[in-house]
Structures are given as C-alpha cells and as structure tokens.
Amino acid sequence: MAQGPVPFSGEVTCLPLSSLPVNQKAEVTHLEMQDPQRLKKLIAIGVLPGSPITLLQRFPSYVFQIGWSQFSVDRGLASAIYVKL
Amino acid sequence: MEACCDHKQDKTSSGLKKVVIVGSPNVGKSLLFNHFTGRYVTVANYPGTTVEVSRGKAKIDGVSFExxxxxxxxxxxxxxxxxxxxxxxLFKEKPSLVIHLVDAxxxxxxxxxxxxxxEAAFPTILVLNMMDEARRLRIGIHQKALTQDLGIPVLETVLTTGEGLKELKTAVRHLTGLEAESPSLRGTTVNYDGRAPVSLEGALARIGESLAGEYPISKRSLSLLLLKGDEEVRSLVKKQEPLVLEIAEAxxxxxxxxxxxxxxxxxxxxxxxxxxxxxENVCRTKKRSWRSDVRSGRWxxxxxxxxxxxLTGFPILFFVLYGGLYQFVGVFGAGTVVDFLEGTVFEGFLNPFFVKVFSRILPWPLLQDLFVGEYGMLTLGVRYAVALILPIVTFYFAVFAVxxxxxxxxxxxxxxxxxFKKIGLSGRAVIPMVLGFGCDTMATMVTRTLPTVRERIISTLLLSLAIPCSAQLGVIFAVLAGHDRALLLWAFVVGLVFLFIGFLTAQILPGERPSFxxxxxxxxxxxxxxxxxxxYVRVKWYFTEVLPLFIVASALIWLGQLTGLFGFLIRGLAVPVRAIGLPAEAASIFLMGFFRRDYGAAGLYDLVSKGRLDGVQMLVACVALTLFLPCIAQFLMNVKERGWKTGVGISIFILFFSFGFAFVLNQILVRLGAVL
Known part of the structure; x- marks a missing residue:
C-alpha cells in the first residue's frame, strides 16, 4: 500500500486503518498507545491485535466491520488502528 | 433473631431480590426488561437511550423480583x-443475579x-440473544461447552419472538434461590500473565492480600481496577484503606x-x-452461504x-426531514389536526361550554377569569396543551420513533x-439534537450520553438556543405557511446561529477535543x-410534565394580572419587543414563552391569526422566539443537569442574544426593504 506504510516487527508491513483500501480484509496488528482515552475507546469496542477487520467507507467518517458488527469512527481513531493485509 | 438478617443484604428494602440486566448497546436489554416486567420502557436501536435507569417488578412462579x-x-x-x-x-444494588445479555x-x-x-464475583448468567440471526449466518454455538468453559449458566433466546424466554425465567427463579457462593455459580478466572514480561498476577495477589475492607466486588477485580487507576475504585479504597492504595500505586x-x-x-x-x-472452542461456523459476508441481508x-x-445520504436526510418533519408533523399535524381540534372542538364546542358552566357556578368575574378568561386555566391552559401541543408532539415523537x-x-x-466537530461536538451529539426537535427538555436529559463535560455544555446551550421543539416548530410552520421565503430564511438564519454559536463556544470552552x-x-x-x-411513553412523559405547568402558568399569569405584576413585566418587555420591530402587544408572547416555550409560540399563532403582523415581522418574531429563553421546564433541566452557574449563565446569554440578534436581523431586513 503506497499510503504511509509503517514497518513493524521486521517482515510484515503495517498501515493505519485510515490508509487501508475500502473492502480489503485485514487484521489488526497493534494500536497507537499515545492517547489513553483513544486507546480505551478502541479497547471497549473490541478492536485489539488479532481481530480481522474490513474498512467499508472513509468519508465523511470511517466505517469498519469487525466480527459481525459495524462501527463508525473519526479520523483520529481510525489512524490509531494499525493493520496488516 | 437479629443476626439472622445480616446475610440477607442482597434484598432491597422492599424485600425483593434484584436482577440486573447488563450488556452492550443494541442487544435487547430493554426488550428483556419489558418481557420480565410487562412495563414498557424505550427499546432503542442506537447506543445510549436508556438514560434513566428503569426498574420494574417481575413475578415468576409466584415469586417477585426487582x-x-x-x-x-x-x-x-x-x-x-x-x-x-x-x-x-452493579456496585450499589447488591444484585442476586446479573444477566449479561449479548448478541450471539x-x-x-x-x-x-x-x-x-x-471476575468481580457477581452471580452472572450469560444470555445469548438474537440466536435467529446467528442461525441465519450459520453460526452454531455449543451451549454446553460454553457453560463448561465459563463455569456459569448459559441460555439462548430470541427476544423479539419470545423464544427461550420461558427457560430464562425458570433459570432466574432457580438461580436467585441459590447463595452467591455456591459452586454452580462460580466461574472461570483469567490469567493475566499471558505474554507480559512482568507478573501482573503477582501484583494482583499482593494487593488482594492487603485488602481487608468491605467491597461490592471481589478483591481480584478491585485490585485490577486499582492497578488501572480507576478513579471511582481508588476513592472507594482510599476511604477505607489509604495504605493499600499506596501499595497499588507503587x-x-x-x-x-x-x-x-x-x-x-x-x-x-x-x-x-x-x-x-x-x-474457538464453542463456535462452529457452518458452510457459508452466498450471503455469509452480508450481515443483515442484501437489501x-x-x-x-x-x-x-x-452523495445519497444527504438527499435521504433531506427527504426524511421534508417528508417526516415538514409534511407529516408540520402540514398535517400542526395544520390539519390542530385546526380541527382548535377551531372545531375547542372554539366551537368546549370553550363556550366551559364559559357557560363557570359563569353559572362562579358568580365572581375575577374567579371566572382564572378558569375561563383570556388566559384562563381551561380556555387557554388546557386548550393550548390539548389542542395545539398534544397533536404536534405526538406526531413528532411518532416520526422520531420510526x-x-x-x-x-x-x-x-x-x-x-x-x-459537528467544528462546533466542538461529535456525531454522538446528533441524537440529542434530533430529539430536541421533539422536546428540548427531554433532549437535555439525553446529553448525559455524551462523553465529556465540554460536549454536554455546548449541546445544552445549543438545544436551549437554536433547536426549536416540535410544538414551536409546528406553530412556526403554521405561522409562516404560505410565506415560503420567510420559512426558508428562518431555517437558514437559525441554522447559521446554531453553527456560529457552536463554533464560538468551542473556541472559548477549554477541554479535550471529542473523538467519535x-x-x-x-x-x-x-x-x-x-x-x-x-x-406513547414519550408523549406520556411530555404530557405529565407539561399539562401541570400549563395550568400553573395560567394561574400565575392570572395572579400577575391581578397584582399588576404581569402588566409591569409586559411593559418592561415591550421596550425590546418594539426595538425588534414588533407591536408592543407581542411582549406578552415572550413572557408566556418563558413559562412554556411553545406557549409563547402559540401566542404568536393567535396574533398572526388576527392579522397583526406583516411578513418581516413574522420572520423576526419567529426567529426571536426560537432563540429566546428556554421554557421554565428546560431552564430547570439545565440547572439540574449542568448546575446553577451554567444553567443561569446560559439563560442570561440567551436573553440578550435573542433580542440582540432579532434587532440586527430586523434592521437588515427593513433597510433592504425586504417583503416576505
């Protein structure tokens, strides 16, 4: 993915969910830990490493599916989720 | 004999055992509650409607529960x-049983x-709801294996059809009869040392050993929350054992x-x-069907x-607003239905009847006025409430419910x-705002669902200032009917105020930016x-709150007239009212508007029916009344939810802003020579 790939743990390339192409199946690798409030929210809705995730829409807000649930988040939260394909 | 009652702490003062329903939003908690109690509380399809906690009594096999x-x-x-x-x-009620309801x-x-x-040692059962959807998606759950893995009872239901409800009730009846510590209700524990390089379990054990006080949850759960730095639990422990808090912090x-x-x-x-x-152990996803990726059917x-x-969402929103709000609530509800109730039922039949009856049983004109005069409790209070407000509010709440x-x-x-981010709010605030078009007082209560104080203050201010309630909207639609340009201009101006004041407040108020x-x-x-x-539930809430206030307001106005206070206040208000280009008699509308926002709007409706206002005046009056002080009920709600300072502060700001803004608007329109 051309948009801002972030190397993580050597061989796998990770990118923020906000840069994932729409309808591409991916898996959560890690979360941005800087902002504790943000982290708490992601934890609460069950976004944690290992969860399969699909981005469905990016404008006007980000929409993703995790399990059988869909969530809408803003850019801040979407870019705090890192995924691999 | 006194000692024997000590262990019965799980019973309420009413002597009933408590069953608490918990779960994430949208899993059917309210529905389950209604199945149990038979009393209806709002079933919500969006997160956070159950703002006030609902309690009810259930009876299973002759045994009552709360x-x-x-x-x-x-x-x-x-x-x-x-x-x-x-x-x-969960902490305070000492539940005999906690039902964790989940979407299977x-x-x-x-x-x-x-x-x-x-982990917290609540006597818990897990209820897998929406089993029909799980089956449709071909997800099979091995109930027995799950029971074994968790160590607590697991049940399956489809609450929308009532499937599994009988078994659930039997289980509740049976389990509440057991002591919380009995082995059949002791569940599994999670080991937190998984991949962490240091021992979290060690820390938990050390805190757990030091804790000696009485707490509503298990020591393990308490220690965990202490380590996480949970504010509420910290102060709970600090009160009893400040030393343990220090250990936990270290x-x-x-x-x-x-x-x-x-x-x-x-x-x-x-x-x-x-x-x-x-x-992984208990769920089996069977061979997937063609629609396995689609969770709720293709359509x-x-x-x-x-x-x-x-691209399609905004046109749909416009269609919803136009069809639902304007055509159904405005034109049909506030137009046709109100005309019938006002004109035919009250003016034609009930009011003359009231006047006849009261002039016969009360020989004193002064007292007659109280009941059937110009501002009489029956001829005005009840008429406004029943003929004008009731239909409009009912129609709006029906649309909102759909x-x-x-x-x-x-x-x-x-x-x-x-x-909404631009005005310091997040998308979450859309829900109270939309509800505000029904009743701002109710919506202010719902701002509790917003995560930060800052968002709650901004939305309370905007609800009070720039969101007209359905009663007002209905009257405004009726007043401006046939003046399409004035109506559009009103919507534009009020929308502009909403965004502008929201933007300014967001700049001024400190606090973290909301995330959505x-x-x-x-x-x-x-x-x-x-x-x-x-x-029904919302209309009932609204009506029991409104009707007494209408009647009290009528009585207050009567008293005000009797003592001359009413005249004095109206003369005082007449100054700003004339300044915004309205006839002095419009002052009474604003005064009444404080008692009920919609009450004032209704007064405006009367004034227009008499043909006293031209197009520009109508627009200015509608804008001023929309922005003007919230009704007394909302003022009280603002104070209750946000505290005295903020509640009163908002009211003072609105008082000056509404007239100031209307003044400027009137000057502009008059200078431009606008004809509306």
Missing part, C-alpha cells in the same frame, strides 16, 4: 457518565465483559516501567485471548450503504460527525408495536 435495566456498557471501565451509572448499579453472533467480542463480571508504576504497552491494553489483550480461545446492507454515502427503530440515527451521526465512535446496528423495518409504545 428487575433493573442498565445503560449499555462495553466493558467494566466506563467511558461515559452513563456507562458509569451502569457500573454503579458477536459472542467473541462481547465475552470479555462476561469474564469481567465473573505496584502500578513498577509495572508501567516494565511493560511496553499501557496496563489497560495488556489486561484487555489477555481477556481477548481468553475470549478468542473460548469462542438492508445496500440501503445502509446508501444512507452512509454522502427513525429510531430503523437504526437510522447512528448513520446520521456518522454522516454529520465532521460538521459509534456502533452501527443493522438497518431494520420499524416494528409498529415498538413505534406505538415508544411514542
């Missing part, structure tokens, strides 16, 4: 005031809360030095790993995408989040029974 419904929570660490309420109920198809994601409830900072990720994250990861293992998903795509039940509101929230997250439940057809009962 059932408590709680606001939706995702985890044991609350994110909003509302979620905090759910946890506080999302079991894995929702299991961590079950594990946390078990351990927490030691752990922090050794852990890469925040403790919160490590704990959540352990819970998730455990949940994933359990789910539902297609429509859902349309509502969320800005929109709410389909699951459209969270989609609206995601559509508007970007815009919201679950999007599948779109579904509204159920007529849901819509009817939701509308």
């Amino acid at each position: 059932v408590i419904d709680t606001p939706g929570i995702y985890s044991f660490s609350p994110l909003t005031e509302e979620e905090g309420v759910a946890r506080r109920i 198809k999302n079991l894995e994601r929702l299991l961590p809360l079950t594990l946390q409830l078990i 351990l927490a900072s030691e752990l922090k030095n050794h852990l890469q990720a925040p403790l919160e994250f490590e704990i959540a990861s352990s819970l998730k790993r455990r949940a994933a293992r359990i789910s 539902g998903e297609f429509l859902s995408r349309l509502t969320m795509n800005p 929109i709410e039940d389909t699951g459209y509101l969270p989609r609206l929230a995601m559509l508007l989040d970007r815009t 997250y919201m679950e999007l439940p599948p779109l579904r057809w509204p159920k007529i029974s849901h819509v009817l009962t939701k509308t």
Whole structure:
C-alpha cells in the first residue's frame, strides 16, 4: 500500500486503518498507545491485535466491520488502528 | 433473631431480590426488561437511550423480583457518565443475579465483559440473544461447552419472538434461590500473565492480600481496577484503606516501567485471548452461504450503504426531514389536526361550554377569569396543551420513533460527525439534537450520553438556543405557511446561529477535543408495536410534565394580572419587543414563552391569526422566539443537569442574544426593504 506504510516487527508491513483500501480484509496488528482515552475507546469496542477487520467507507467518517458488527469512527481513531493485509 | 438478617443484604428494602440486566448497546436489554416486567420502557436501536435507569417488578412462579435495566456498557471501565451509572448499579444494588445479555453472533467480542463480571464475583448468567440471526449466518454455538468453559449458566433466546424466554425465567427463579457462593455459580478466572514480561498476577495477589475492607466486588477485580487507576475504585479504597492504595500505586508504576504497552491494553489483550480461545472452542461456523459476508441481508446492507454515502445520504436526510418533519408533523399535524381540534372542538364546542358552566357556578368575574378568561386555566391552559401541543408532539415523537427503530440515527451521526466537530461536538451529539426537535427538555436529559463535560455544555446551550421543539416548530410552520421565503430564511438564519454559536463556544470552552465512535446496528423495518409504545411513553412523559405547568402558568399569569405584576413585566418587555420591530402587544408572547416555550409560540399563532403582523415581522418574531429563553421546564433541566452557574449563565446569554440578534436581523431586513 503506497499510503504511509509503517514497518513493524521486521517482515510484515503495517498501515493505519485510515490508509487501508475500502473492502480489503485485514487484521489488526497493534494500536497507537499515545492517547489513553483513544486507546480505551478502541479497547471497549473490541478492536485489539488479532481481530480481522474490513474498512467499508472513509468519508465523511470511517466505517469498519469487525466480527459481525459495524462501527463508525473519526479520523483520529481510525489512524490509531494499525493493520496488516 | 437479629443476626439472622445480616446475610440477607442482597434484598432491597422492599424485600425483593434484584436482577440486573447488563450488556452492550443494541442487544435487547430493554426488550428483556419489558418481557420480565410487562412495563414498557424505550427499546432503542442506537447506543445510549436508556438514560434513566428503569426498574420494574417481575413475578415468576409466584415469586417477585426487582428487575433493573442498565445503560449499555462495553466493558467494566466506563467511558461515559452513563456507562458509569451502569457500573454503579452493579456496585450499589447488591444484585442476586446479573444477566449479561449479548448478541450471539458477536459472542467473541462481547465475552470479555462476561469474564469481567465473573471476575468481580457477581452471580452472572450469560444470555445469548438474537440466536435467529446467528442461525441465519450459520453460526452454531455449543451451549454446553460454553457453560463448561465459563463455569456459569448459559441460555439462548430470541427476544423479539419470545423464544427461550420461558427457560430464562425458570433459570432466574432457580438461580436467585441459590447463595452467591455456591459452586454452580462460580466461574472461570483469567490469567493475566499471558505474554507480559512482568507478573501482573503477582501484583494482583499482593494487593488482594492487603485488602481487608468491605467491597461490592471481589478483591481480584478491585485490585485490577486499582492497578488501572480507576478513579471511582481508588476513592472507594482510599476511604477505607489509604495504605493499600499506596501499595497499588507503587505496584502500578513498577509495572508501567516494565511493560511496553499501557496496563489497560495488556489486561484487555489477555481477556481477548481468553475470549478468542473460548469462542474457538464453542463456535462452529457452518458452510457459508452466498450471503455469509452480508450481515443483515442484501437489501438492508445496500440501503445502509446508501444512507452512509454522502452523495445519497444527504438527499435521504433531506427527504426524511421534508417528508417526516415538514409534511407529516408540520402540514398535517400542526395544520390539519390542530385546526380541527382548535377551531372545531375547542372554539366551537368546549370553550363556550366551559364559559357557560363557570359563569353559572362562579358568580365572581375575577374567579371566572382564572378558569375561563383570556388566559384562563381551561380556555387557554388546557386548550393550548390539548389542542395545539398534544397533536404536534405526538406526531413528532411518532416520526422520531420510526427513525429510531430503523437504526437510522447512528448513520446520521456518522454522516454529520465532521460538521459537528467544528462546533466542538461529535456525531454522538446528533441524537440529542434530533430529539430536541421533539422536546428540548427531554433532549437535555439525553446529553448525559455524551462523553465529556465540554460536549454536554455546548449541546445544552445549543438545544436551549437554536433547536426549536416540535410544538414551536409546528406553530412556526403554521405561522409562516404560505410565506415560503420567510420559512426558508428562518431555517437558514437559525441554522447559521446554531453553527456560529457552536463554533464560538468551542473556541472559548477549554477541554479535550471529542473523538467519535459509534456502533452501527443493522438497518431494520420499524416494528409498529415498538413505534406505538415508544411514542406513547414519550408523549406520556411530555404530557405529565407539561399539562401541570400549563395550568400553573395560567394561574400565575392570572395572579400577575391581578397584582399588576404581569402588566409591569409586559411593559418592561415591550421596550425590546418594539426595538425588534414588533407591536408592543407581542411582549406578552415572550413572557408566556418563558413559562412554556411553545406557549409563547402559540401566542404568536393567535396574533398572526388576527392579522397583526406583516411578513418581516413574522420572520423576526419567529426567529426571536426560537432563540429566546428556554421554557421554565428546560431552564430547570439545565440547572439540574449542568448546575446553577451554567444553567443561569446560559439563560442570561440567551436573553440578550435573542433580542440582540432579532434587532440586527430586523434592521437588515427593513433597510433592504425586504417583503416576505
């Protein structure tokens, strides 16, 4: 993915969910830990490493599916989720 | 004999055992509550409607229970005031049984809360609801294996059809008869040492050993919350054992030095790993059908995408507003129905009847006025409430209930989040704002679902200032009917004030920027029974709150007239009223408007019917009244929810702003020579 790939743990390339192409199946690798409030929210809705995730829409807000649930988040939260394909 | 009662702490003062329903939003908690109690409370299709806690009495096999419904929570660490309420109920009510209700198809994601409830030593049962949807998606759950893995009873239900309800009731009856410590209700524990390089378990054990006080949850759960730095639990422990708090803090900072990720994250990861293992063990997804990727059927998903795509979403929003709000509530409700009730029923029949009766039984004109005079309790108070406000409010709440039940509101929230961020709010605030078009007082109460104080203050101000309630809207539509340009201009001007004041307040008020997250439940057809009962409950709430105030307001005005105070206040108000280009007699509208915002709007309607206002004056009056001080009920709600300072501050700001703004608007329109 051309948009801002972030190397993580050597061989796998990770990118923020906000840069994932729409309808591409991916898996959560890690979360941005800087902002504790943000982290708490992601934890609460069950976004944690290992969860399969699909981005469905990016404008006007980000929409993703995790399990059988869909969530809408803003850019801040979407870019705090890192995924691999 | 006194000692024997000590262990019966789990009973309420009424002597009933308590059953508490918990779970994330959109899993059917309110529905279960209604199945148990038979008393209806709002069934919501969006996160956070259960603002006030509902309690009810259930009777199973002749035994009575108190059932408590709680606001939706995702985890044991609350994110909003509302979620905090759910946890506080668990802490304070000493439940005999906690029912954790989950959406069966999302079991894995929702299991961590079950594990946390078990960890806290609540007597918990897990209820897998929406089994029909899980079956449709070909997800099979091995109930017995799950019971074994968790160590607590597990049941399956389809609450919309009542499937599994009988078994659930039997289980509740049986389990509440058991002591909480009995082996059949002791569940599994999660080991937190999974992948962490330092021993979280060691820290937990050390805190647990030091704790000696009486707490509503297990020592293990308490220690965990202490390590996480949970404010409420910290103050709870500080009161009893300040030393333990110090130990916990020292351990927490030691752990922090050794852990890469925040403790919160490590704990959540352990819970998730455990949940994933359990789910792997008990869930079988059978051979997938062609629609296995689509969660709510093709059409539902297609429509859902349309509502969320800005290209189609905004036209759909416009259609909803135009069809639902303008045509149904405005033209039909506030027009046709009100005309019939006002003109035919009251003016033609009831009012002359009241006047006749009261002039016969009360020979004193002064007292006659109190009941049947110009501002009489019957001729004005009851007439406004029944003929004008009731139909409009009912029509609005019916439309709102349909929109709410389909699951459209969270989609609206995601559509508007970007815009709302500019005014210091998040998409979450869309729900109270939309409800505000029904009743601002009720909506102010719902601002509790917003996560930060800053968002709550901004939305309270905007609700008071720039969101007209349905009664006002109805009257404004009626007043401006046939003046399309004036109506459009009114909507534009009020919308501008909403955005501008929101933007300014967001600049001035300190505090963190809101972040937006919201679950999007599948779109579904509204159920007529849901819509009817939701509308009924809201209208009932509104009416029991409004009718007494109408009557009291009528009496106050009568008293005010009698003592001359009313005249004095109206003369005082006449100055700003004339300044904004309205006839002096419009002053009484504004004064009445404070007693009921809609009351004032109704007064305006009377004035227009008499043909006393031209187009520009109508527009200015409508704008001023929309922005003017909230009604007395909302003022009280503002004070109750936001405190004296903020509540009074908002009112003073609005008083000056509404007249100031109307003055400027009038000057501009007059200078431009506008004809509307």
